Amino acid sequence: MALFRNKKKEKSKEDKEKEASDYRKKKMASMEDDERLEKGQLKLRIIIELMGKPKDLMEKTFDLLLKKLRDDENHHVIKEDRADFKQHGKLWTTFAEVELWVKNFSALTALLFDYLPSSVEVLEPQNFILRSQDFTDYLNDMQARLHQADMTVKNLRAEVQVLKKQAAGMLNNLVVLSLREGPKTLEEVCEDIGTSPEDLEPYMKKFVEFGKIKMDGKKYDLVRKK
Known part of the structure; x- marks a missing residue:
């Protein structure tokens, strides 16, 4: 009779990483205050604010944000x-005041960039003694994140410019299609393309300036080539 060994199912890389993370979180939570201070941790009081709409989406987003903060092994x-939540005009706002320990200055930098607290108060320690290497690491980490944020903003600006150009082109085509039927007032063009006069009028003025359309009394018309 053949004998088969029961092989233990090997843990995946994700499972191993989760176990290691859970262990670090438990270790972080079990420390006494004196041990935390000895290891260079910082006790903070921060305020995190959120504003947006609709209310139910903001509630879910805030729940996830605070859960992420609680689950982070560095806090x-x-x-x-x-x-x-309170309503201000069309927007809903809320905030949370959180007291927490952060692992080190690097974790503090990540906290500031990832959660963008509106207020940060250092509760402990009262005085700092920093090694030059620790401060250097902190500055380099801060600088790297600033460069990353700057690159993200530049990329977003470039994408917005492309989208604006494409949107203007599409709007121009819709206006041309509408005016092919003949001269029309601003309200009539808006009715054709499904927008409001307040939104469309600035673009119509630009189209006139660029010579794409013309004003004929109170009506717009195409500039027809002879």
């Missing part, structure tokens, strides 16, 4: 006080 949340 240990001590206290969390959340305010109710």
Whole structure:
């Protein structure tokens, strides 16, 4: 009779990483305050704010944001006080005051960029003694994140410019299609393409300036080639 060994199912890389992360989180949560200070941790009080709409989406987003903060192995949340959502015009706003320990200055930098708190107060330690290497690492980490943020903003600006150009081209085509039927008022063009006079009028003025269309009394018309 053949004997078969029961092979243990090998853990995936993701499972191993999760176990290691869970272990680090438990270790972070179990430390005494004196041990934290000895290891260079910082105790903070921060305020995180959120504004947007609709309300149900903002509530889910804020829940996920605070859960991410609690689950981060580089933080240990001590206290969390959340305010109710309040409506300001069409937008909903809320905030949370959170007391937490952060692992080190590198974790502090990540916290500032990832969660963008509106207020940060250092509760402990009262005084800092930093090695030059630790401060150098902190500055380099901050600089790297600033460069990353700057590159992201530049890429977004470039994408917005492309989208604006494409949108203007599409709008121009819609206006031309509408005016092929003959001269029309601003309101009549808006009715054809499904927009409001307030939104369309600035573009119509630019189209006139560029010589793509012309004003004939109170009506717009195509510039027809002879």
